[in-house]
Amino acid sequence: MKNVRHILLLVCTLMMLSCSMAFAAAQQEAPARPTLSVDGQGTGTATPDMATITIGVTTQGNDAAKAQNDNAWTSNQIQKAIQDLGIADKDIQTRNYSFYPNYSTEKGQNNKITGYTVNNSVIVVVRDIKLTGKVIDAALNNGANEINSLDFSASDTRAVRKTALLNAVQDARDKADVIAKGLGKRIVGIQNVSESTGYLETRRFNMLPMAAMAKDASTPIAPGSLSMTANVHVDFILGD
Structure with a gap:
């Protein structure tokens, strides 16, 4: 009885090993899915405060x-x-x-x-x-x-950064859709994503020394807007 159990255990081990080897071989034989690498850029704006x-x-x-x-x-x-x-x-x-x-x-x-x-x-x-x-x-x-x-x-840059990133991702996806369509493919997944977001740059005005101004004149100030740029790199997986 003891020998029978040993034989059954050996058979099960061999079967499992065989299945594992077959699965590995199938994976090696399966061709890698094609990928499409695209860079996207987006901008967000803020009103200076x-x-x-x-x-x-x-x-x-x-x-x-x-x-x-x-x-x-x-x-x-x-x-x-x-x-x-x-x-x-x-x-x-x-x-x-x-x-x-x-x-x-x-x-x-x-x-x-x-x-x-x-x-x-x-x-x-x-x-x-x-x-x-x-x-x-x-x-x-x-x-x-x-x-x-x-x-x-601007004191709060979180909303601007979010907008810039969303616009960058949308830019990358739009480019990828056009390229994939031109190749007769479609996007079925994402393999990798990386991003690089800049800082909300201040607007600087360098002024000459002002020795005299009219005392009754007021100084008009127009702050305009500030911008932040975000960049993303996306590796899309293509399918038929």
Whole structure:
């Protein structure tokens, strides 16, 4: 009886091994399904809801202390005017402060100090974009003589990224459908997908130093729109 069980076990093992080998052989013999590789690109847009302004004050004087005091007084007046518009203290940050002597350019007097220059630049984050023009006007009307840059950005980029990705996938699928149809095939599956999404780029305006502006003129600001681009690579499986 014991020998019979051993024989049955051996037969079952051989049958299973045979089936496994046959299945493997069938897989090897089956031709690989053709694939179609397509790249897609999509864009999402957003309306800016934030602005970042770089404001500078440059003063000069024959006396070092007076040049520094004049700059400090003007800078304080500018910050107070900006705060009065509702800009929080945390959204006003010093970017650069410099103090240096000016030397004579006359021959033989290169080491002679003729005065001093002080520069104080601050970055102002405007979270209510409608106040952008008013912040610029307040700064200029209170002594600022430099508006070095103006950047527009969006605080929430998730919806823009989603739109860009969906558009990129749809672009890839549209291309694949056209190609597959031209080959007399149809898409029956997806083998692999990869994506590459960029960042929502800020819109920057570099400005020349503004030493004078009409005090009664308001600064018009048109933020426009921002865009984000997404790219996808899809390997589609083709069938008859």
